[in-house]
Amino acid sequence: MTATSLHEVDAVDFDLADALGRSLVAVQVKSSGQGRPLSAPRALEVLVQLVSGLSSQRYELITNARPDERCARLADMLATLNCDPVRLRQELEDFFSAAPASLRRLATLTPEQWQRLATMRIVFDTRDEDGLRVDLHNRLCALRHGSEQGLSVRSAGLVLGFLVAEVLRRAANPPSSGWDLEDFRACVRVDDDVLVTALGRQDYGVVAGPLPPVPDISRPQLLEEVAAVLHPAAPTAGVAVCVLSGLSGIGKSSLAAGYVAAQAYRYDMVFWMDASTPQTLAGAFARLLAHLGAPNDAALDPVFVRERVHILLQRTPGPWLLVFDDASPGMLQEWLPPLGRGQVLVTSTSRRWRGALGLVEVDALEPPQALDLLRLRLGLRDDQGTSHEEALTGLVEALGRWPLAIELAAGYLVDSRLSPERVGEYQSRLLSVALDDETVLPPGYPRTLVAAVTLSLERLYESARRSPEILVGCRSLLLSFCCFAAQRIPVHLAFVSAFVSGAELPNTRVQLMFDEAASPLRDILRELFALSFVRPDARLPPNEMRDAVPGGEETVSMNTVLQLVLDRLLSQRFNKVQILQWACAHTNAWLAQAVDDGQSDRAWDLAQHAAVLADQVQNGDIATLHTALLLGNLAAFQSDHGRYDLARLLLERELEWFASGRVHANRVTAQARLQLASLIDLTASADAGEQTVLQLVPVLDHLAALPAADHRNYADVITQALILLQRASRRTSRSTVIDQLLARFQKLADPLPDTPKIRAMQQLVSLGALMEEGRASDAEQAAIRALDLIGSPWTSQAAEARRLLIEALALQHKWEQADAEYTRFRRYLGPRTLHRLTVNYLVHNLGQCTAMMWVLTGNDAALALLDRLVEDTGSYHDHLAENDYDRTRFQLLRAVHAAAHEVVKVDEPTIPGVARPTDFVTLLSQIATLPFADAPLRAHAWEVIFGGLHTRLTVRFGEAMHGRIHSHESAALAELPPSMGAQLDVALRETPTLGYLGLSTDAGFAALGFRSNIDLLGPSIPGLSGPLPLVLLEPKTRHLVSAADGTMVDAQLHWLCAHGLRRLWGFQAVPSSADLTLRPGGTSSLLLDSKEGVVTRIYAKPNPAWQKAIQRRGTALIIACYAFALGEPLLSRTILSSPLSTAQRFQEALTEGTLAASMVRWTDPRPPSARKRPCTSRKRRRR
16 A cells, blocks of 8 residues: 555555556455445445545445446446546436435535546456455466466465465555565565475475476477467366377477476476376376375276276366377277366377367477487587587488487497597498387387387287278388388379389370279378378479369378388388389379470479489389389489489480390380480580490491381481481581481481471471571571471470570560560479570570670660569579579679669769669679680670670669759749740750861870770671760850759750750760761761751861761760860860860869760761762872
């Protein structure tokens, strides 16, 4: 109580005050007999007394009396008219109009007291004494649980008794009546040791039963999931049950022990029970009965024991927790207590739990947790763990981050005295021996990992024994799962691999699926899911080209170590080789169909399984037609993704099997040799010619031995061989062997029928030749014809033809058509593209073309196409790159893309082009010293892009500055009166312009270094060599207009800029104008706009050198300013003859913003014969 409320003890029972002693809530408590009524006049009497004596922010009357009807209305009125004293007074006076005594009480209230009364509430608390005790107990528990402290019923009574005594003591001693909330909480949160000492024993958080060791590595996320199930925000009826489900040895029991250790304070008693068998469970309940205080008679019937335990648990007043370790659903269900103030935690390998409030899946440890566990068990210091982190990480990943596997492997390493740096050497040994070594079994684990998996298999067989079909299916499907990669195993693929021979495949490139409703697949999976052998995983990407089969995209995953142990256990008893062969046949068909249908993401996922199968059949030397086909198709896939060495090894192994005579398939052999020859040609190895001959001679010999009529069946093989040899002949200088082989294949090809497929192959060769010759228009037409011949859009030929068509259109600057064709090409894009090399060429060639066009000319259409290309492919450029040169070039494309879209701050003209270090600056700095190619000629185009980017950005900045200034000037001129504006327009058109023609190599201009981006092409374009023609313009009369803000507008310069010149400001990046043209006009030169209108006449006589330069380059630089005093010839010659004066005047004009310029085209409509040729000799002609 506060000092104020101490003087009102008759009116206030307690109040809540702030730190300054101001009352926040004043409370009067009125208790009465159970069910005794409270009238409205009596309630009003208490309210008036309360608000009359003490100033507080609000007031409450708390009572356990039952309100009569009018008292309830009074309480509602106070709640409704909250903080509205005027209305409250009117309502109350009307309400008590028939009660004179109550009206007299209301009449005594002052305005301030009416304000207080408006904050009054009446609280009717109908709880009985038991309810009050329970609520107080729960509130005390909540306060202590917030500090992770426990409280039982008995200890709660002790704490509550102390608190009541303290309240009475403080009430009897006014100086001590104030009780700080923190002091109150401290009394509630008295140390556990103090309570134990006071009680003589600990009566909460006590654990009975064989609790396993508390884990050294915590799994906080899973612990939070358990706590969320057992302590939901909204309490549930009955006993909450949480199930921890997962593989044996995955850490379920350790997680449960960790939960008990962390949350024991919440419970009066925790009982840990072994539920692995009916016998251990019955024994655990018998011991639990004794812990609950009942006689422990071993002769008692287990059913009676169970019922007795359930009754005693219901009678137990405090919270309890039962932990059933290693339980199975069918056996445990009847042992679960249905009622009581407790909770149940179950660990089980089964996921088949009904009625549980929540199921928490316990999976492998997170990588940091697994690494910490291994370091801990090996006794490594932090510095040792860091120095061997790579080897240790490799081991825990190989062990599937399975806690028991890590424990066993660590025990083996410690017992064997193996140092961490030798972990890699013994990894396979650890996986084969340590997992079944009982001598290194850690405390708390009843069996080795192999024994745990064996027990799970026995439980599976026991569960599935009711149906022989399900039993055989479980065994076969598990073995099939062991053949594939551990993650995302397609269920249908594994099922057909287990039960359908490869010989039954109708087509080796069409996947086989089945009707689930007519098979036991779901029943089999149900058993495997129940014991956590497999778990559902993300679905395969659907094949959009085929009708969906229900369940056809579903996949499952396995723990890698579980897969290893199961493979070892099942292979000892059953024929895995047969399933492995069938798996190869079906996986090859699934992969081939995905590739043929252009489903790159689906093909990628299937290829991971094909690679695992290929390793197994190669290690086991399992040579059949289907395993050979798998190696060949996988080699093609690996080659498409740039893994050329791996692809070559696969093809060589396939050919080795064919050569051994164990596999007979002549056509497949020929295709494999041709595939290997193509791979050799692609990688351009030093011995490519010899190797190509080595592979194609046996193909030719086989074809020569066939009847001529059979050659048409090999038409595609012959044509591809012919194309390869033609390429090898061009690359190899005068190779007699290659030429002879080429002639023999040509002889075989001549009589073959001209099919669309053959014509398409030949058309692509011609198309490539046209592009190499620079005949883009002819190449465009050839590409269109090739696409018509190919038909299917998903073949590599279609992708290549579309790529060449886009490049041909871009070379002709047909940007809109190129963009439309690129849209069609996008189907081939993606980080897992099946056409990686084709996409590489497109990014390289189209990227170079569009980037150069934008950098040199500022063409927005080219930039838009570059933007699409980089945005679509930029995230996987490194995957597309063939070498470091490609990586450097592709990064330059990303830099150009980023630079083109950089936000330009036009208000900061001191920084040309950019306002701050940006992404593109970082990208450029990373490649500034890296070569673009191994030869200058091949690097030239990329060097042009790199060198011209800064100038292009400077021009963009200049455009932004020009736009801002020009808009401001236009607004100022628009404010002129119409008549004055018309006069100004006439004056601007009629003002004569002084001119001067010079060259960038003249003495005055040489130091300025005038050049445009086109000049970067340098020697590659002969017309760009030599000096740049310059045209200086100076309006004879300067027209200035004063703007509203006081600035002066040069109307003449503004007029020139409106027709195509651009204002330069602080830098010398010269833009090009497509709107302006310069041409001769008799005694002058004419500057024309886009409509052939004369912008100005330039009265200056060109000298022979200027004429030669303008005819050679076809462009000139126009500069309009007042810096060079062209109206004063003597002064002008003085300025222009001095590099220092010219540069100084030029820089002043840039700084002032009074200089406009542009590169313009020069056109001479006169026929060459009419053009005046410059005299090349001063000798007089002979008469």
